[in-house]
Amino acid sequence: MGKRPEITxxxxxxxxxxxxxxxxxxxxxxxxxxxITLPVRNLNNVYFDKESKTIKLGDKTSQRQFxxxxxxxxxxxxxxxxxxxxxxxxxxxxxxxRDLYYAMKHTIPGTQEESFSGQEESDPLIEDxxxxxxxxxxxxxxxxxxxxxxxxxxxxxxxxxxxDATKMGSSGWAIPSNVEPEKIEIKNxxxxxxxxxxxxxxxxxxxxxxxxKKNKCLIVTSNGQPAxxxxxxVQRLQVEHGIPTYCLMDADPWGMYIYSVIKQGSISLSxxxxxxxxxxxxxxxxTISDVxxxxxxxxxxxxxxxxxLARIKQxxxxxxxxxxxxxxxxDLMKEKGFKLELEALSRKRIRFITEEYVPxxxxxxxxxx
Amino acid sequence: MGKRPEITxxxxxxxxxxxxxxxxxxxxxxxxxxxITLPVRNLNNVYFDKESKTIKLGDKTSQRQFxxxxxxxxxxxxxxxxxxxxxxxxxxxxxxxRDLYYAMKHTIPGTQEESFSGQEESDPLIEDxxxxxxxxxxxxxxxxxxxxxxxxxxxxxxxxxxxDATKMGSSGWAIPSNVEPEKIEIKNxxxxxxxxxxxxxxxxxxxxxxxxKKNKCLIVTSNGQPAxxxxxxVQRLQVEHGIPTYCLMDADPWGMYIYSVIKQGSISLSxxxxxxxxxxxxxxxxTISDVxxxxxxxxxxxxxxxxxLARIKQxxxxxxxxxxxxxxxxDLMKEKGFKLELEALSRKRIRFITEEYVPxxxxxxxxxx
Numbered sequence: 001m002g003k004r005p006e007i008t009x010x011x012x013x014x015x016x017x018x019x020x021x022x023x024x025x026x027x028x029x030x031x032x033x034x035x036i037t038l039p040v041r042n043l044n045n046v047y048f049d050k051e052s053k054t055i056k057l058g059d060k061t062s063q064r065q066f067x068x069x070x071x072x073x074x075x076x077x078x079x080x081x082x083x084x085x086x087x088x089x090x091x092x093x094x095x096x097x098r099d100l101y102y103a104m105k106h107t108i109p110g111t112q113e114e115s116f117s118g119q120e121e122s123d124p125l126i127e128d129x130x131x132x133x134x135x136x137x138x139x140x141x142x143x144x145x146x147x148x149x150x151x152x153x154x155x156x157x158x159x160x161x162x163x164d165a166t167k168m169g170s171s172g173w174a175i176p177s178n179v180e181p182e183k184i185e186i187k188n189x190x191x192x193x194x195x196x197x198x199x200x201x202x203x204x205x206x207x208x209x210x211x212x213k214k215n216k217c218l219i220v221t222s223n224g225q226p227a228x229x230x231x232x233x234v235q236r237l238q239v240e241h242g243i244p245t246y247c248l249m250d251a252d253p254w255g256m257y258i259y260s261v262i263k264q265g266s267i268s269l270s271x272x273x274x275x276x277x278x279x280x281x282x283x284x285x286x287t288i289s290d291v292x293x294x295x296x297x298x299x300x301x302x303x304x305x306x307x308x309l310a311r312i313k314q315x316x317x318x319x320x321x322x323x324x325x326x327x328x329x330x331d332l333m334k335e336k337g338f339k340l341e342l343e344a345l346s347r348k349r350i351r352f353i354t355e356e357y358v359p360x361x362x363x364x365x366x367x368x369x
Numbered sequence: 370m371g372k373r374p375e376i377t378x379x380x381x382x383x384x385x386x387x388x389x390x391x392x393x394x395x396x397x398x399x400x401x402x403x404x405i406t407l408p409v410r411n412l413n414n415v416y417f418d419k420e421s422k423t424i425k426l427g428d429k430t431s432q433r434q435f436x437x438x439x440x441x442x443x444x445x446x447x448x449x450x451x452x453x454x455x456x457x458x459x460x461x462x463x464x465x466x467r468d469l470y471y472a473m474k475h476t477i478p479g480t481q482e483e484s485f486s487g488q489e490e491s492d493p494l495i496e497d498x499x500x501x502x503x504x505x506x507x508x509x510x511x512x513x514x515x516x517x518x519x520x521x522x523x524x525x526x527x528x529x530x531x532x533d534a535t536k537m538g539s540s541g542w543a544i545p546s547n548v549e550p551e552k553i554e555i556k557n558x559x560x561x562x563x564x565x566x567x568x569x570x571x572x573x574x575x576x577x578x579x580x581x582k583k584n585k586c587l588i589v590t591s592n593g594q595p596a597x598x599x600x601x602x603v604q605r606l607q608v609e610h611g612i613p614t615y616c617l618m619d620a621d622p623w624g625m626y627i628y629s630v631i632k633q634g635s636i637s638l639s640x641x642x643x644x645x646x647x648x649x650x651x652x653x654x655x656t657i658s659d660v661x662x663x664x665x666x667x668x669x670x671x672x673x674x675x676x677x678l679a680r681i682k683q684x685x686x687x688x689x690x691x692x693x694x695x696x697x698x699x700d701l702m703k704e705k706g707f708k709l710e711l712e713a714l715s716r717k718r719i720r721f722i723t724e725e726y727v728p729x730x731x732x733x734x735x736x737x738x
Contacts, residue, residue, distance in 0.1 A: 091719055094577060096570035099715040102669050106716075114668065145569040145592060147516075149543060158538025169527025170552065174518060174543035177573070183539065200514040201465035204546070208463060223514060299483065300471050346468040347475075350460055 002240045005181035008139045010089045016133045017086040021079065024066075034066040036078055039131045039271065046270045048319045053279035055265040055320075057131060074125070080104050080115060081125045085140045094141040094178060097123055131271035138178045138228070148175035148230035149200070151207050152218035154237075157185040165218070172207060175220075179233045189241050191218045194234055195358070196281070198222065198249040198258060202342045202353065209354040215362075218243070225258055228269075231276045234262070238278050245278055246367065248358065251286035252302075252339035253311035256329075259283050264320045283368035284361050286340050288332045294357060300344035304337050325368050371609045374550035377508045379458045385502045386455040390448065393435075403435040405447055408500045408640065415639045417688045422648035424634040424689075426500060443494070449473050449484060450494045454509045463510040463547060466492055500640035507547045507597070517544035517599035518569070520576050521587035523606075526554040534587070541576060544589075548602045558610050560587045563603055564727070565650070567591065567618045567627060571711045571722065578723040584731075587612070594627055597638075600645045603631070607647050614647055615736065617727065620655035621671075621708035622680035625698075628652050633689045652737035653730050655709050657701045663726060669713035673706050694737050 020036070027034040038061060039045070045058040064078060065071045084104050088095055095103075101119040108115060116122050130137055137143075149172035154165040158176060165173040176184060195217055197203045203221035206212070212219045218237070222230045237243045247262055249255030263281040265273030291301065304312075312330050315321050321330065333339065345353045361367070389405070396403040407430060408414070414427040433447060434440045453473050457464055464472075470488040477484060485491050499506055506512075518541035523534040527545060534542040545553060564586055566572045572590035575581070581588045587606070591599045606612045616631055618624030632650040634642030660670065673681075681699050684690050690699065702708065714722045730736070 088719065093719045094573065095715065095719060096573075096712065098710075098712045099570060099574075099719070102710070102713045103715040103719065105668055106666065107668055143570070143573065146540065156538075158540070161536045161538040163536075163538055167530045167532075168543075169525075169530040169532055169545065170547065171515065171527070171543040171545040174537075174540040176538065176540040178539065201468060201512070204463065204465075204512065205468075297475070299474055299476055341467075341471070343465065343467045344471045346464065346472040350457065350462045350464060350468070350472065 002238075002242045005186075005236060005240055007181055008135070009182065010092070010141070013135060013139050014086055014089045016135065017082045017089075020082045020129075020133070024079065033068075034075070035063045036075065037061050037132070038064055038128050041127065041131055041271060043267065046267050048264065052274070053264060054273045054277035055267060055270045056273060057271040077116060077121060078125050078128060081122060081129060085129070085142070088141050094143050096144070097126060097137075097142055100126070100142060127271070136180065136228075136232075136272055136275055138180045138183075138232075141178075143177035144227055144229070146175050146177040146227055146229045147223040148221060148227065148233075149173065149203060149223070150175055150218060150220045150233070152212035153188075153190040153216070154186070154218055155188040157187050158183065162187065166213070170204075170207065172203075172219075175229050175233055177227070177229050179229050179236065181236070184233075186236065186240060189218070189237060189243065190216070191237075191243055192216050193362075194218045194220055194237060194243055194245045195284075196220050196222070196230075196234060196245050196247045196262060197342075198224065198247075198255055199342055202248065205351070206354055209351060211354050211358075215359070222258075226262060228272075228276060231262060231278065235276060235278045238280060245281040246284040246362070247281055248284050248342065249286065250339070250341045251288055251290065251333070252341070253308055253315060253333075255286070256283070257311075257315065260315075260318070260320055284358065284366075286342060286345075287329055287368065288336055288338070288340070289329070290357075291336075291338075291340065294345075294348070296340070296344065297347055298338075300347045301338035301340050304333070304339055308339060309334065323369050329368060371611045374555075374605060374609055376550055377504070378551065379461070379510070382504060382508050383455055383458045385504065386451045386458075389451045389498075389502070393448065402437075403444070404432045405444065406430050406501070407433055407497050410496065410500055410640060412636065415636050417633065421643070422633060423642045423646035424636060424639045425642060426640040446485060446490060447494050447497065450491060450498060454498070454511070457510050463512050465513070466495060466506075466511055469495070469511060496640070505549065505597075505601075505641055505644055507549045507552075507601075510547075512546035513596055513598070515544050515546040515596055515598045516592040517590060517596065517602075518542065518572060518592070519544055519587060519589045519602070521581035522557075522559040522585070523555070523587055524557040526556050527552065531556065535582075539573075539576065541572075541588075541590075544598050544602055546596070546598050548598050548605065550605070553602075555605065555609060558587070558606060558612065559585070560606075560612055561585050562731075563587045563589055563606060563612055563614045564653070565589050565591070565599075565603060565614050565616045565631060566711075567593065567616075567624055568711055571617065574720070575723055578720060580723050580727075584728070591627075595631060597641075597645060600631060600647065604645060604647045607649060614650040615653040615731070616650055617653050617711065618655065619708070619710045620657055620659065620702070621710070622677055622684055622702075624655070625652070626680075626684065629684075629687070629689055653727065653735075655711060655714075656698055656737065657705055657707070657709070658698070659726075660705075660707075660709065663714075663717070665709070665713065666716055667707075669716045670707035670709050673702070673708055677708060678703065692738050698737060
């Protein structure tokens with residue numbers, strides 16, 4: 001079932017970096033003003049694509065020119081980034097974007113000028129190269145700190161090691177920072193769905209209760225706002241193996257927004273959402289209407305604050321929250337004036353969430369879109 | 370080599386909770402004013418113990434009385450916590466302190482009074498019970514979100530699963546939130562030392578370079594300020610298997626303070642430091658004198674800010690930083706006016722830290738105490 005993963009080798013990526021430099025060298029030899037063409041990465045060039053149902057970057061581009069006083073520093077820095085990425089790949093190393101910044105930081109010979117004054121100058125240029133060259137930063141061997149865990153009937157190959165996520169005890173398999181098909185091969189998976197859980201403590205409840213075994217699913221936690229790796233892994237399991245994702249979040253604007261990032265992506269990563277967003281995801285809970293449906297005592301709800309109310313208003317205007325079910329849910333939250341955390345279900349009883357709440361929701365197909 | 374781990378069973382802990390309640394019931398039957406005796410957990414009762422070389426709680430105690438208007442709410446809440454912990458243990462579940470708070474939150478029948486108005490009311494009472502009953506919170510099946518990773522020749526048993534930290538690929542074994550001997554059995558370990566690394570990205574460098582294999586060690590990262598589990602695991606490896614810890618931190622007041630917490634403990638956890646602190650730990654780096662010793666370009670150092678300078682002054686006054694090597698190091702930092710991050714070593718070359726810096730430090734026995 002599904003699609004075979006596309007492999008992007010280190011050599012492919014190195015070629016893109018070298019071509020970028022070669023292209024500039026050719027422009028210089030021809031006597032042209034050297035320039036790099038980059039997609040525009042601001043809000044004016046980001047849109048919700050109704051066909052793929054994900055956030056996408058539009059096709060506006062701009063030129064970064066060497067012979068332009070407003071561009072020249074960034075032009076120089078962009079070539080330094082491409083050069084350093086090429087070196088990292090040649091060394092077969094993966095590094096953080098902070099390592100990359102330090103590796104490039106130097107005083108330009110014969111001047112008092114620093115190549116970069118801070119990491120805030122190098123990070124956006126990495127994103128420029130990702131967008132311009134149609135690469136994920138993981139393809140460039142750049143990694144972020146991963147936070148996710150997974151348990152269930154999934155076996156992967158990571159380097160020479162075979163890891164079995166049914167045998168990872170109480171902590172689960174720590175999702176690596178780079179889960180690209182070149183690094184992580186999905187050897188086998190047998191699951192009807194993925195339960196994507198916002199909070200570690202709640203994931204722990206599902207793991208301890210062997211929910212994944214009894215219900216033939218995978219349980220994942222992002223431990224808060226998901227890092228790229230958790231989103232990418234879940235997307236691969238959907239695309240390559242047809243496994244749908246159900247999201248279990250706090251019933252508050254922040255939990256619901258995290259869901260929307262998992263499903264259709266974020267504005268800031270619009271240029272990579274074709275490989276991160278997971279548009280068939282569904283929202284299993286919590287919802288505000290659960291309070292009546294499951295007779296949850298009002299004492300464990302939390303009064304909305306001004307920040308929540310402002311966020312609800314913003315979210316109602318996002319195109320991807322325009323579906324009537326979401327408009328109703330957000331209106332109900334405002335009307336009732338409260339939000340609710342996953343841990344609040346412990347007030348019913350410790351195993352209410354694993355033995356009643358989620359099973360009943362799945363049985364009744366009780367999702368938000 | 371070393372000591373066998375002490376096992377604290379769930380039944381032992383339940384007995385302590387029930388005894389606490391029974392004791393109160395007996396006082397009531399006798400017509401006494403019911404009271405609970407608790408260690409004083411403020412700065413006046415915390416000291417640095419020169420014999421064990423750890424931070425400890427002194428022997429001052431206070432009474433929490435039922436018939437005292439200033440105590441009665443906390444008295445009631447303390448009994449609720451003991452009762453709920455007993456329930457969690459009876460259910461053979463582990464939960465977060467947030468779950469515990471929600472499970473206890475209710476309106477007291479016949480009143481408008483809430484049992485707890487927020488989690489800030491229940492957390493200190495958990496600490497009171499830990500200190501009074503000589504328990505770690507993990508013994509009460511209360512867990513925090515873990516962040517640590519470990520790789521190297523270590524095999525553990527977690528429930529029915531045997532986990533081999535030589536075969537955990539790029540992400541390492543995720544250190545569970547509860548590493549008490551009742552939960553995690555150390556089946557086998559073969560390592561000359563533990564390299565405790567502050568930052569994940571740096572740990573990743575050591576893991577990718579198979580440093581643990583080439584150098585017969587374990588590599589651990591706490592991913593910032595260590596959670597309890599990483600400290601406890603490293604302490605168990607020291608106490609039960611005689612494996613020393615070398616700490617690799619940023620050369621700044623915060624990195625150095627994290628080291629001191631690993632070594633002698635923290636004031637806020639003084640009541641548990643006999644099972645968390647690891648007083649034989651050594652500081653391998655970074656140091657300010659490394660900049661000259663290893664010819665690190667000045668460009669990658671960072672100017673100290675006012676917060677750093679204030680922190681240096683505070684740290685110089687802590688009893689556990691009074692050793693002359695630390696006084697010299699802190700003076701040198703102030704004199705030079707800069708700090709340095711681990712990632713800055715990438716400026717030398719990507720593998721400088723794994724191939725030159727740490728091996729040379731170990732070879733020359735070049736540690737701070």
